[in-house]
Amino acid sequence: MTQQSLNRDTIAAVATAPGRGGIGVIRLSGPKALSIAQQICGDKPLKARYAHYRNFFHSEQLIDQGLALFFPGPNSFTGEDVVELQGHGGPVILDQLLKATIELGARQARPGEFSERAFLNDKMDLTQAEAIADLIDAGSAQAARNAMRSLQGAFSDKIEDLVESLTHLRIYVEAAIDFPEEEIDFLADGKVAADIQALLAQMAGVEAQARQGAIMREGMRVAIAGRPNAGKSSLLNALAGRNTAIVTDIAGTTRDILREDIHIDGMPLQFADTAGLRDAPDKVEQIGIERAWEEIHQADRVLLVMDAEQLHSLDPAEAWPEFTNQLQDLDKLTLVLNKIDLSDYSAGLQAHTQGVPVIAISAKTGAGLEALKEHLKQSIGFSGAAEGTFSARRRHLEALERARAFIEQGSQQLHSHGAGELLAEDLRQAQQALGEITGAMSADELLGKIFGSFCIGK
Numbered sequence: 001m002t003q004q005s006l007n008r009d010t011i012a013a014v015a016t017a018p019g020r021g022g023i024g025v026i027r028l029s030g031p032k033a034l035s036i037a038q039q040i041c042g043d044k045p046l047k048a049r050y051a052h053y054r055n056f057f058h059s060e061q062l063i064d065q066g067l068a069l070f071f072p073g074p075n076s077f078t079g080e081d082v083v084e085l086q087g088h089g090g091p092v093i094l095d096q097l098l099k100a101t102i103e104l105g106a107r108q109a110r111p112g113e114f115s116e117r118a119f120l121n122d123k124m125d126l127t128q129a130e131a132i133a134d135l136i137d138a139g140s141a142q143a144a145r146n147a148m149r150s151l152q153g154a155f156s157d158k159i160e161d162l163v164e165s166l167t168h169l170r171i172y173v174e175a176a177i178d179f180p181e182e183e184i185d186f187l188a189d190g191k192v193a194a195d196i197q198a199l200l201a202q203m204a205g206v207e208a209q210a211r212q213g214a215i216m217r218e219g220m221r222v223a224i225a226g227r228p229n230a231g232k233s234s235l236l237n238a239l240a241g242r243n244t245a246i247v248t249d250i251a252g253t254t255r256d257i258l259r260e261d262i263h264i265d266g267m268p269l270q271f272a273d274t275a276g277l278r279d280a281p282d283k284v285e286q287i288g289i290e291r292a293w294e295e296i297h298q299a300d301r302v303l304l305v306m307d308a309e310q311l312h313s314l315d316p317a318e319a320w321p322e323f324t325n326q327l328q329d330l331d332k333l334t335l336v337l338n339k340i341d342l343s344d345y346s347a348g349l350q351a352h353t354q355g356v357p358v359i360a361i362s363a364k365t366g367a368g369l370e371a372l373k374e375h376l377k378q379s380i381g382f383s384g385a386a387e388g389t390f391s392a393r394r395r396h397l398e399a400l401e402r403a404r405a406f407i408e409q410g411s412q413q414l415h416s417h418g419a420g421e422l423l424a425e426d427l428r429q430a431q432q433a434l435g436e437i438t439g440a441m442s443a444d445e446l447l448g449k450i451f452g453s454f455c456i457g458k
């Protein structure tokens with residue numbers, strides 16, 4: 001057993017879901033797991049990795065008959081001694097068994113504490129521990145597949161590759177600083193600049209994959225935005241299949257943001273209907289418009305809804321320069337031409353204008369809605385059998401972005417000041433940020449947050 005686990009107490013929890021079931025499992029982990037289990041199962045020794053059929057006794061009372069399994073550390077799920085008592089799946093029985101283990105010296109485990117111990121004992125890294133939670137929470141076969149890939153290390157491997165490239169670069173840069181007399185003029189030879197570019201490209205690739213993984217796990221956030229009366233709320237209703245938003249022909253109907261969770265072929269999306277954008281005279285409407293902008297900036301995708309009849313140009317930058325100026329990230333923009341039942345603008349319509357995709361629909365008749373859904377799926381590369389995607393979280397994305405920003409900043413320092421020391425420091429910080437993803441470097445607070453969100457017994 002590792003040094004760490006020697007100092008730990010023994011934890012116990014019901015590992016199966018609450019309620020009645022065919023069987024129910026109590027799991028114990030820690031130095032006293034075996035002795036506690038032996039007191040319940042009788043003196044005959046529990047052999048390592050055998051399933052023993054035993055009576056479960058406590059205070060001379062027979063509680064249940066079940067299977068007892070002993071996994072000696074370090075070859076167990078947590079890396080500590082683990083015992084499972086697999087009894088009948090009734091809440092009263094399991095409660096009595098759990099109480100027995102606690103009276104014999106175990107402590108009720110906090111949510112996620114088994115996985116936390118597995119992490120602390122190097123049985124898995126953080127992305128893998130998070131993948132277990134994702135696997136349990138998976139709402140679709142696709143989400144489960146992604147979680148399984150992370151659990152098998154698909155994500156961790158990519159982060160480790162990045163750390164390795166970064167370490168090589170750091171060694172070179174640090175050497176150049178420490179031994180200037182060696183005449184490694186790392187500025188002049190261009191190797192560092194080239195390595196930085198290669199590293200940034202590698203990071204961009206991982207970031208794109210992680211973004212897709214996070215979107216599939218947490219849902220893609222889609223903001224429905226545009227002028228008043230363009231038909232935004234009508235579109236939300238059409239997508240939701242029910243009249244959730246108020247629709248009127250009065251401009252400025254929607255003020256608060258209205259959210260709807262919708263699945264498209266198993267892909268989770270969160271749509272947000274927003275207030276129509278204009279110079280509003282009304283204070284309440286103004287606040288609604290401020291919120292709309294926040295939503296637009298935070299969304300993964302923005303559907304800019306325009307009334308086909310009022311459209312003068314298909315180029316959003318021309319039709320609405322203020323909007324495209326505000327939205328720096330035009331990559332996430334889709335132009336939605338609405339009300340094509342009134343005027344047929346679909347003839348001669350190009351699928352893209354200035355790189356911005358265009359979809360023609362009628363929120364009223366439902367025309368074009370399937371194409372819009374298909375487009376949303378494709379915009380994050382979602383396909384029923386997406387290979388190579390893994391589950392990821394916003395936390396991971398944010399750390400990747402931070403790491404990239406440090407490297408970019410370091411690269412700037414190098415170019416503009418030839419500042420090797422500053423570059424070295426930025427590279428160190430970048431590595432720190434990457435370390436937070438796998439848990440190689442993590443604050444206790446972060447760990448508490450991650451494992452605290454697990455279910456009990458996991």
Ligand SMILES: Nc1nc2c(c(=O)[nH]1)N(C=O)[C@@H](CNc1ccc(C(=O)N[C@@H](CCC(=O)O)C(=O)O)cc1)CN2
Nearest residue numbers: 015025027069071074075076077078079084086123132
């Ligand atoms: N009954 C039961 N089923 C379960 C679990 C469990 O804890 N108990 N699991 C809980 O999540 C999952 C399986 N995960 C596990 C992961 C590692 C080990 C384990 O004993 N690992 C050792 C030995 C490996 C080996 O023999 O190759 C090790 O890693 O050293 C056990 C279960 C799903 N099914």
Ligand SMILES: Nc1nc2c(ncn2[C@@H]2O[C@H](COP(=O)(O)OP(=O)(O)OP(=O)(O)O)[C@@H](O)[C@H]2O)c(=O)[nH]1
Nearest residue numbers: 228229230231232233234252253254276339363364
């Ligand atoms: N003919 C036709 N009318 C539509 C269509 N979509 C919306 N409308 C009408 O356009 C008007 C405005 O629709 P809303 O969905 O309330 O528009 P909005 O963009 O949410 O407007 P605000 O909330 O004021 O920003 C309503 O009278 C709708 O019935 C469509 O596809 N075809």
Ligand SMILES: [Mg+2]
Nearest residue numbers: 232233253254
């Ligand atoms: Mg509306």
